[in-house]
Amino acid sequence: MKQYLLVCILCCSAIPCISQYFLRGEIRDEKGRQLERAKIYLASKGNTPFYSGNFGAFGILCPYPQDTITVFYDGYEVYKKPVNTKVFNEIVLKMLPETASLYANKLSSRTTNLEDNGESYFATLGESYSSLIENQFVNAKNYPETGFSINIDKASYSNIRRFINNGMYVPSNAVRIEEMLNYFDLRGPQFPKPKDSAGFCMASTLTSCPWNENNLLLFIQLQAPKINLDNIPPNNLVLLIDISGSMDHPSKLPLLQSAFKLLVENLRPEDKVSIVTYGGGVHVALNATPGNEKLKINNIIDSLYADGDTPGESAIKTAYDIAKNNFIPNGNNRIILATDGDFNVGKTTEQELEQLVSYQKQSGIFLTCLGVGMGNYKDSKLEILAKKGNGNFAYIDNIHEAEKTLIKEFTKTMYAVAVDAYANVEFNAEIVKKYRLIGFDNKRAAIIDTTSLLEGGEVGSGHNMMAVFEIIPVSNEKINLKDPNIAQLNLSFHLPKHPQQITQNFQIPFNPINFNNAPKQIKLATSIIMFGSLLRQSKFIKNYGFQDAINLAQSSINNSNISEQELLTLMQKANNIYNYRKKK
Structure with missing residues (x-):
């Protein structure tokens, strides 16, 4: 009898643990515009992102009657406040000064x-x-x-x-x-x-x-x-590859794998390649490896698969650290970021990403961004990263474009004059x-x-x-x-590593x-x-x-x-x- 009562007590106590509440609301800006595809996080759901739908509306199951919501939308301040599932939540995002000015x-x-x-x-x-x-x-x-x-x-x-x-x-x-x-x-x-x-x-x-x-x-x-092609400096390349769940599409990670294997074919013994991946975490998949060890590099590229969230901030920091550790004083030191740009962990807004890479500009490390995919492609973020990272920006929609960017026009893309x-x-x-x-x-x-x-x-x-x-x-x-x-045209520039204009x-x-x-x-x-x-x-x-x-x-x-x-x-x-x- 005591055992039966114990089972009943345990079952009753478990009921609140499996209760489900429905959080409803809509997201607008200060001028009343309904914001579709705003990114939403709930404290109870960890790093799982949700998105507002048509007319800025959202509805999310959550385990508690009260929760904390965080909302991201490009060009707007981050919104973070407690919410109640028993009421309809009207969330108003405030424009950043730059957005308001535009x-x-x-x-x-x-x-x-x-x-x-x-x-x-x-x-x-x-x-x-x-x-x-x-x-x-x-x-x-x-x-x-x-x-x-x-x-x-x-x-x-x-x-x-x-x-x-x-x-x-x-x-x-x-x-x-x-x-x-x-x-x-x-x-x-x-x-x-x-x-x-x-x-x-x-x-x-x-x-x-x-x-x-x-x-x-x-x-x-x-x-x-x-x-002069006879005097091309050695490369210190860090391939920063997005392998998050959003990259699981033939036009994304598989295309990038084929593209980077084309790049590897043209590397020389004096070149060095490192690979950093991010998806469910940041991993150094390959430490600096000479360019003539092509099989080793390609095996790492082939082993990549898409899964997890997108901690872009940590990944970018790691890539810069590796590039600095392997810095070649008179070489081409460059990070090649390949992603759809859909960051969802850490710093994710355009303003935050701009701040993240701006201070690296004087390091002598360039940032090339390769965008891929459709549906959640963030052109605006990659454009800012490339601009603030003292680099360039390309969109890869097929293997022919990859060959054009990484092989046929390699010196134009990768060597700054x-x-x-x-x-x-x-x-x-x-x-x-x-x-x-x-x-x-x-x-x-x-x-x-x-x-x-x-x-x-x-x-x-x-x-x-x-x-x-x-x-x-x-x-x-x-x-x-x-x-x-x-x-009259006046052209101003300076040579890489030389501050004199x-x-x-x-x-x-x-x-x-x-x-x-x-x-x-x-x-x-x-x-x-x-x-x-x-x-x-x-x-x-x-x-x-x-x-x-x-x-x-x-x-x-x-x-x-x-x-x-x-x-x-x-x-x-x-x-x-x-x-x-x-x-x-």
């Missing part, structure tokens, strides 16, 4: 000489992108100078390709026209060579504007010096009435601030890049040709030509600009459509160039996607 600029047009462009901010399939504000026309008499950062980022183009190949609209904030131009080699046959091993070379072309016959297009092309590189353009107000910088839309401050406030970029060996301005000229009878130049000055002549007579590379660049502007739904491309961009590309691509052929195919697919939906 929102205010968009609505009130407070910045001098800039206009509200009516852009909206939205999450796409749980993915996150930095909010972009398209550059407007600027009065050259009042603001003759503008600046832009020089870098080798190309992620936007391959990410756009992923959306279009999946038959989807491209989020407007995923379109960065300067990165689309970066993806292609747009040098003409007469492009000048650098005069010395440490200097850049520049070429300019001024044409009529195909979408506005009264305006001009100024194309500025810069090429970085090349490293200039850091903190930026350009300042000063327009001749006697010729230029107004101008707008096409692309570089996240560099809004460059329109009104001096270049001393710009954060320069990293430039790889032999990289060539293009910046394009649309120009409203002064009327012909008022043009003063006492100065035959339309602008180097400056190069280039004159840009006023020598306009008819667009029909422009080189094919210039026409191809223009078709890319039109393509990107249409995807961004820019107000500046009027009376033009995808078919116009297609026609221009068809007349200017090199039929033997696979990348250019692919560009034309993407334009045709986009035309079908966007026009089909318009008809519907």
Whole structure:
């Protein structure tokens, strides 16, 4: 009888342990906008993340009538407070100052000489992108100078390709026209060579504007010096690989494994490779190993599998520690972070990640970010990490892109010849009435601030890049040709490990030509600009459509160039996607 009573007591006492309560609520911001895909943690559930659904609503089973909730949402302060399951919880997130500033600029047009462009901010399939504000026309008499950062980022183009190949609209904030131009080699046959091993070379072309016959297009092309292939410095590479549960998809971890095995094939005995993984914890999977021990390195890569949460903060710290311990004074010391960017343990917001890597910038260790996947891909976080980590950024959507980034363009991607590189353009107000910088839309401050406030970029060996301005000229009878130049470009950078700033000055002549007579590379660049502007739904491309961009590309691509052929195919697919939906 006593044993029976004991069993009854134990069963009764166990009932509270298995009780379930239902926590309900919704997440909004201070302006009443419902926030979908906000990341939610409950103290009782540990590191298991939950997400708000449609209209910011959430409902989560929890074992206690009261719990503590923590909510993360990019661009907002972290919310952490006790909650009661017996009531409907209305959670209001507060915008960070940077987010509030962007929102205010968009609505009130407070910045001098800039206009509200009516852009909206939205999450796409749980993915996150930095909010972009398209550059407007600027009065050259009042603001003759503008600046832009020089870098080798190309992620936007391959990410756009992923959306279009999946038959989807491209989020407007995923379109960065300067990165689309970066993806292609747009040098003409007469492009000048650098005069010395440490200097850049520049070429300019001024044409009529195909979408506005009264305006001009100024194309500025810069090429970085090349490293002598016989003197490529040794590599100290730390592969920082995300193996969390979110990476369990063919387009994520398996793709990265194939990509890194391509990289391993080209390593030399003097190169060193370490591997750090994070997923359910941080692990040093491989200590520094010479590049000729390929079987050992590949076996570690093959052994990886996806599981667990994503402690990105600890992983990044560990990778920097290993890179410092194996630092090569005159070598290429670089962390290659490969992830979908969906951090969920430790520091996870963009502001926190920015702070995490910013102080490492002077360490001489570069950070290259390789983004993969879809659905929870965090483009905005990887862009910030690469920028603040003094590195570059690419998106890998297939094995061909991996080969392009890690093999064919290895020296451009992995060997920096200039850091903190930026350009300042000063327009001749006697010729230029107004101008707008096409692309570089996240560099809004460059329109009104001096270049001393710009954060320069990293430039790889032999990289060539293009910046394009649309120009409203002064009327012909008022043009003063006492100065035959339309602008002057001042390029500033310094060599890796050398703090002394180097400056190069280039004159840009006023020598306009008819667009029909422009080189094919210039026409191809223009078709890319039109393509990107249409995807961004820019107000500046009027009376033009995808078919116009297609026609221009068809007349200017090199039929033997696979990348250019692919560009034309993407334009045709986009035309079908966007026009089909318009008809519907």
